Amino acid sequence: MIDLGINRFCDVAVVGGGPAGLAAAVYLSRFLRSVLVFDVDDGRAKLIPRTNNCPGFPEGISGRDLLRRLREQATAYGTEVLSTDVESLSGRHGAFVLETAAGNVQASRVVLATGVVDRAPAISDLRKAIASGAVRLCPVCDAYEVQGQRIAIVGPDHSALREALYLRRYSPSVSIICNYPEDISAAIRSEARAAGIAVWDAVDDLVLREAGLDIVMAGGSKTERIGVLYAAMGCDVRSELAMDVGAHCDEEGYILIGPHAQTSVDGVYAIGDVAKALNQIAVGFGQAALAATHIHNSLMAEQARGGNS
Ligand SMILES: Cc1cc2nc3c(=O)[nH]c(=O)nc-3n(C[C@H](O)[C@H](O)[C@H](O)COP(=O)(O)OP(=O)(O)OC[C@H]3O[C@@H](n4cnc5c(N)ncnc54)[C@H](O)[C@@H]3O)c2cc1C
Known part of the structure; x- marks a missing residue:
């Protein structure tokens, strides 16, 4: 020192x-x-x-x-x-x-x-996920780069919806993840659906893959592969x-x-x-x-x- x-x-x-x-x-x-x-x-x-x-x-x-x-x-x-x-x-x-x-x-x-x-979701290899672009923190910075990809957003409901609406302009496939870390209200769910934004319930885990991320639903019942996860936390x-x-x-x-x-x-x-x-x-x-x-x-x-x- x-x-x-x-x-x-x-x-x-x-x-x-x-x-x-x-x-x-x-x-x-x-x-x-x-x-x-x-x-x-x-x-x-x-x-x-x-x-x-x-x-x-x-x-x-x-x-x-x-x-x-x-x-x-x-x-x-x-x-x-x-x-x-x-x-x-x-x-x-x-x-x-x-x-x-x-x-x-x-x-x-x-x-x-x-x-x-930044607050970020609990995901192992978070640094690696950010470095690879699979997890992103700022759509103003880099939404341009993810055009057309499957995108999910995680965060408290109002910020998740705001970010999802912003990103919808860049991709037809935008989803909000529920219960991760908290649930999404009924009002936000219906606003999202009206804008063509899917709402995924009961997510168990987020797993970094070679390209993108797997979103694992409750009990491993289903897995959604996405290109990018935005944290709106x-x-x-x-x-x-x-x-x-x-x-x-x-x-x-x-x-x-x-x-x-x-x-x-x-x-x-x-x-x-x-x-x-x-x-x-x-x-x-x-x-x-x-x-x-x-x-x-x-x-x-x-x-x-x-x-x-
Ligand atoms: C993944 C990612 C991608 C991004 N992409 C873009 C982009 O494409 N375009 C864009 O414009 N912006 C982007 N941003 C946002 C951009 O990084 C920030 O706007 C920018 O870094 C802010 O600069 P800053 O100097 O205010 O803070 P920082 O870059 O956060 O630097 C703050 C510094 O202060 C130091 N510090 C804090 N407290 C103390 C202390 N008490 N004593 C000594 N040192 C201290 C820290 O160690 C740090 O080095 C991105 C951010 C992230 C996380």
């Missing part, structure tokens, strides 16, 4: 080295700000087998390659990336303290880019650090932000999936640019007034 030393100082501490945090670091370093990025490398971007909607990559790019490129770009301009968990955040505008296992850091501004964690938002300093979040835990990605706490910004917006790489990039520029301008203004930036 690196010893950061107590009270190491930087202009901006970025918590999270996913696409959003690293994009903010690129901007901030090019504004000649001292930037520390903290990252424990377990984010969503790392799970992406290949994204085809990330602007600028017509052949697509894997999440890992995108992260490698972003990290190279940020460090080339002077960003330091530290593989350590930020355990708590305290302090105030101009003097925040981030507590890590490797020591404490003081920062004038803080950017939270900690992301979310929501996510856990990693907004604990925002809550440490009292930043406002919505009922799901998403951090509420203003037009420059500022939170309700002066000097603390939130970008990427952890902020209330569309969970997409391109959105994180945009928020990163807005936050970084606002931070730089605010530090410039502080300096002009004789502050310590």
Whole structure:
């Protein structure tokens, strides 16, 4: 473990080295700000087998390659990336303290880019299933790639139906899985049927196959082979650090932000999936640019007034 030393100082501490945090670091370093990025490398971007909607990559790019490129770009301009968990955040505008296992850091501004964690069905080899594209987590990201395939959706009834209706445009064969993890109400069942969406009851198991998945019905009575399972089970938002300093979040835990990605706490910004917006790489990039520029301008203004930036 690196010893950061107590009270190491930087202009901006970025918590999270996913696409959003690293994009903010690129901007901030090019504004000649001292930037520390903290990252424990377990984010969503790392799970992406290949994204085809990330602007600028017509052949697509894997999440890992995108992260490698972003990290190279940020460090080339002077960003330091530290593989350590930020355990708590305290302090105030101009003097925040981030507590890590490797020591404490003081920062004038803080950017939270900690992301979310998807909830996924209990299936052995989940990572392998995501890597193969048999289990997917985001139709906005990749419904285009599954056109015409047999698709099933698992999740609480309203979100399962919403996602099924969205996916119906891409495939004539869309089903909702019941009782996995919970039952689907009668009202949702009839809405689904009206839209040509099947409802499969009493699913016992989901088994990853060479191509796609088997959905095993109660007692092994019947098996349905599908190409893709979408999990519409929501996510856990990693907004604990925002809550440490009292930043406002919505009922799901998403951090509420203003037009420059500022939170309700002066000097603390939130970008990427952890902020209330569309969970997409391109959105994180945009928020990163807005936050970084606002931070730089605010530090410039502080300096002009004789502050310590
Ligand atoms: C399978 C899959 C496919 C997807 N496909 C696409 C796609 O095609 N197109 C698209 O636009 N989006 C896609 N997404 C969504 C995309 O991955 C996210 O929108 C994007 O990764 C969000 O970036 P982020 O930087 O906000 O968060 P993340 O990528 O989740 O990164 C957050 C980082 O913060 C770190 N972190 C969190 N807490 C701490 C802490 N306390 N201390 C230190 N580090 C911390 C984590 O380790 C992680 O590295 C996909 C997601 C998944 C799961």
